[in-house]
Amino acid sequence: AKTxxxxxxxxxxxxxTGRLFDEDGWLQAALASQPPCLVDVSAELARYGVTGVTDxxxxxxxxxxxxxxxxxxxxxxxxxxxxxxxxxxxxAPASLHWQLGPAKLxxxxxxxxxxxxxxNFIRAAHDQGRGLASHCTTETxxxxxxxxxxxxxxxxGDRIEHAGIARDDHIVMIAxxxxxxxxxxxxxxxxxxxxxxxxxxxxxxxxxxLASFIESGVxxxxxxxxxxxxxxxxxxxxxxxxxxxxxxxxxxxxxxxTAEQALALYLADPADLTRQRTIAVGVPADLCLLSCAWxxxxxxxxxxxxxxxxxxxxxxxxxxxxxxxxxxxx
Numbered sequence: 001a002k003t004x005x006x007x008x009x010x011x012x013x014x015x016x017t018g019r020l021f022d023e024d025g026w027l028q029a030a031l032a033s034q035p036p037c038l039v040d041v042s043a044e045l046a047r048y049g050v051t052g053v054t055d056x057x058x059x060x061x062x063x064x065x066x067x068x069x070x071x072x073x074x075x076x077x078x079x080x081x082x083x084x085x086x087x088x089x090x091x092a093p094a095s096l097h098w099q100l101g102p103a104k105l106x107x108x109x110x111x112x113x114x115x116x117x118x119x120n121f122i123r124a125a126h127d128q129g130r131g132l133a134s135h136c137t138t139e140t141x142x143x144x145x146x147x148x149x150x151x152x153x154x155x156x157g158d159r160i161e162h163a164g165i166a167r168d169d170h171i172v173m174i175a176x177x178x179x180x181x182x183x184x185x186x187x188x189x190x191x192x193x194x195x196x197x198x199x200x201x202x203x204x205x206x207x208x209x210l211a212s213f214i215e216s217g218v219x220x221x222x223x224x225x226x227x228x229x230x231x232x233x234x235x236x237x238x239x240x241x242x243x244x245x246x247x248x249x250x251x252x253x254x255x256x257x258t259a260e261q262a263l264a265l266y267l268a269d270p271a272d273l274t275r276q277r278t279i280a281v282g283v284p285a286d287l288c289l290l291s292c293a294w295x296x297x298x299x300x301x302x303x304x305x306x307x308x309x310x311x312x313x314x315x316x317x318x319x320x321x322x323x324x325x326x327x328x329x330x
Contacts, residue, residue, distance in 0.1 A: 003030040022108070024059065035067045038077045041231070045079060046317035048232050049288030049306040052080035054223065054270050056133060056161065058106040060085025062092035072097035078316040080286070082270040087121070090128045099271060102133035102157060109140035115148060122152035131157025133182075137164035139203070146173050154178060159273060161223075163213075165199075165206045171216050180219040180273040183208060185240035185262070186230050192245030204251070210240055211255045219274045222265035237262035238301040259298035285313040291320075 008023035009016060020027065027033075045053065055068070060083050071077040083089060084101035092100075103125035105118070122132050134145040142163065149158060159180040164187075166174070174181065187208055188195075195207055213220045222240070224231050240262040243251050257265075269275040279287070290297050291307040309317040 035064070038071045042076060042078045043317075044231060046309045047306060047319075048234060048303045049309050049317075050079060050233065051286035051288065051309060051311050052082065052270060053077075054082040054084065054101055056084045056101075056104055056223070058085060058104040058135075060104070061088045065089060065092035065095070065098060069095045069097040078311055078314075080270075080311065084133050087124055087128065090130065100130065101270065102131040102159065103128070105132060105134040105145070107135050107141040107144060109138045109144075112140070112144055115144075115151075118144075118148045119152045122148060122158075126152070126155050131155060131159060133159050133161050135161045137162045139165045139167070139170075139206070142166060142170055146170070146177070149177060149179070156274070157272070162208075162225075164208060165203055166209055166212075167206050168212075170206075171209070171212055171218065174213070175216040175218050180221065181213050182221045182223050182273070183210060183213075183265075184225050184229055184236065185210060185222055185257075185265070186224075186232075186236035187239075188243055188251055189235065189239040189246060190229060192249065192251055193247050196245065196249060196251070207251060209252070209255045210257050211261075214257070214261065219268070220265060221268040221273050232303055233266050234301050234303040234305075237265070240265065241301065259301060262301070285310050 003026075005016070006020075006023045006026040008021040008026070010019040010021065011017065057064070064085070065083055068077065068081050068083060072081055081098040082101040083098050084104045087103055089103075090100060103121070105121065107113070125132050132149065134141075134149075136142040136145050142160065142165065145160065154177040156178060158177075159182055160174060161182050163174075163181045163183060185208065196204065199207065210220065222233070222236055224233070224236070230236070237259070240257045241259055243253055243256045245251060264276060267276045267278075269277055277283075277286075287308075287310040288306060289308040289310070290305045292305055297305045306317070307320050308315060
């Protein structure tokens with residue numbers, strides 16, 4: 001109440017509606033808020049078999065990197081941690097507790113940034129040895145990103161976040177430029193009915209496509225977009241296979257994946273989405289152990305199958321009711 005209202009606080013007919021758009025910084029300052037402890041969310045992710053997280057917040061900077069480092073060092077965050085964010089994030093002190101991810105570009109098609117400045121941002125990220133991760137939920141955002149990347153010169157590691165609307169010609173361009181895509185398959189289950197009622201019908205075939213990217217040779221991974229979507233990757237895998245909305249409507253069955261393809265969305269190396277992580281001698285023991293064979297689990301993709309989760313050989317979740325289960329040294 002003591003803080004002047006920001007531009008992003010919506011008014012209609014001179015009255016505040018209570019809706020706040022893109023004013024995270026203002027809200028954080030007004031409430032003098034601090035980042036939360038991640039103990040509970042880490043434990044939830046461990047129950048799902050998740051061994052690593054990538055935080056894609058566009059405002060991530062050295063201060064936030066310090067916060068994540070502390071959360072990992074204290075044992076609050078048990079998973080491996082990758083951070084995307086600002087160009088300044090690259091200036092954060094080196095740490096064993098997190099790895100540097102791509103530079104994040106958060107677009108809004110109603111207020112796109114200056115084209116040349118965006119090209120310079122992409123080139124600056126590339127000069128840091130980082131790829132670009134561009135938020136593209138609309139067709140306008142995707143076209144803008146592809147144009148700026150084409151001008152800046154795409155590099156391995158550049159990626160499209162969401163690709164919420166992608167026509168055939170967009171997919172051809174994404175493949176030709178060597179870009180990766182990180183999708184949210186669970187949005188079909190969670191928001192599909194809203195899409196079908198609110199998005200123009202001619203765009204329905206272009207919504208959150210999956211199989212077409214794989215068939216075109218585009219590296220495809222998946223993310224939760226939490227807190228805007230479910231944390232449970234098993235729900236997302238099930239949605240990728242069924243393509244069903246909440247009401248049971250199927251959105252483009254030809255974009256559905258097999259259970260194995262859906263699982264592969266979560267096996268990509270966060271530092272290189274073109275590489276699939278595998279179990280091999282000499283690699284960290286980051287494992288999701290199931291209570292049944294994959295041949296059975298693939299028919300009912302659910303986190304209920306997760307029996308134990310290990311990160312670098314340490315057991316961070318154990319649902320097996322049989323001793324002994326020894327926590328291995330790191």
